[in-house]
Amino acid sequence: MQIIDNHTHLNDEPFRGKEQYYLERAKALNVTKVICAGQDPEFNDRAVDLAQRFDNVYAMVGYCPDVAKDYDQKAEDKLIEQLQMPKVVAMGEIGLDYYWDESPRDKQREVFARQIEVAHDLKMPVDIHTRDAFDDCYKILKDSNLEYGAILHSFNGGIDWLNKFLDLNVYFSYSGVVSFTKATEVHESAKAVPMDRFMVETDAPYLTPKPYRGRQNETGYVRYVAQAIADLKEISLEKVADATYANTVRVYGLK
Ligand SMILES: [Zn+2]
Structure with a gap:
């Protein structure tokens, strides 16, 4: 059994200098591949660096909504350069955040849509952060070319949003939230999500x-996320591991 963590911040402060240790602990839990998410120039560089240093680490790079205000031609050129490097497998995390509102909303929308276009030109999927912004996120995705797939990271929507997004080439990535007792809407969506459309x-x-x-x-600990979904779907952990492994390898084009 092998599990992939398709969105993690191994490039963040608590793990610095201890990446090997955490990757070994992960391996002991059957977590054999991880995709390290970028979000701004510094974290993008760190994600790419980790992908170069560790066999089982892949990277994504992008401008998250907090730094959408800084996105310009120079930023885009750098992203395009990084997206073409080995083991950089997606544009992310990109999206909309109307909770923190660190960038003006019109700029967030413009930069989100633009990065989806750039990813499409490079035949790559996008990894999406959306907070308090499902309506606008859906509108932008519906108007975009998602031929190479989009992953809704830490999907916390209920059945209604699941069904709407299922009509697009969208995948649903569940996080620890699915294991929380009170997250009943997320439980319903995890129960209903088709086996070929979700990740952990x-x-x-x-x-x-x-x-x-x-x-x-x-x-x-992505293993416990997979276990929570197995419990909700009343299937084995192995089944969730196998399905999400196959989905992640296929959508991100992992070798
Ligand atoms: Zn994240």
Whole structure:
């Protein structure tokens, strides 16, 4: 059995200099590949660096909504250069965040749509962060060419949003939230999501799943996210692992 964490921040502060240690702990839990998410120039560089240093680490790069205000031609040129490097497998995380509103909303929308276009030109998928912004996110995705796939990271929508997005070439990545007792809407969507349309992630160091909720998250704990979904779907952990492994390898084009 092998599990992939398709969205983790191994490039973040708590893991610096200890990446090998956390990757070994992950391996002991059958987590054999991880995709390290970028978000701004510094974290993008760190993600690319980790992908170069570790066999089983892949990277994505992008301008998240917080830094959408800084996106310009120079930023785009750099992203295009990084997206063509070995083991950089997606544009991400990109999207909309109307909770923090760190960039003006019209700029967030413009930069989100533009990065989807850039990814499409390079035949790559996009990894999406959306907070308090499902309506606009859906509109932008519907108007975009998603031929190479889009992944909704830490998907916390219910059945209605699941069904709407299922009509597009969108994949649903569940995080530790799916293990939380009170997240009943997410439970319903995880039960209903088709086996060929979902993935699992940690978003570590955030969103620690049960039974470690309250502690710092780490990439190996994606196993507990997969277990929570197996329990909800009333199938084995192996089945969730096999399906999400195949989906992740296919959509991100992992070797
Ligand atoms: Zn993230």
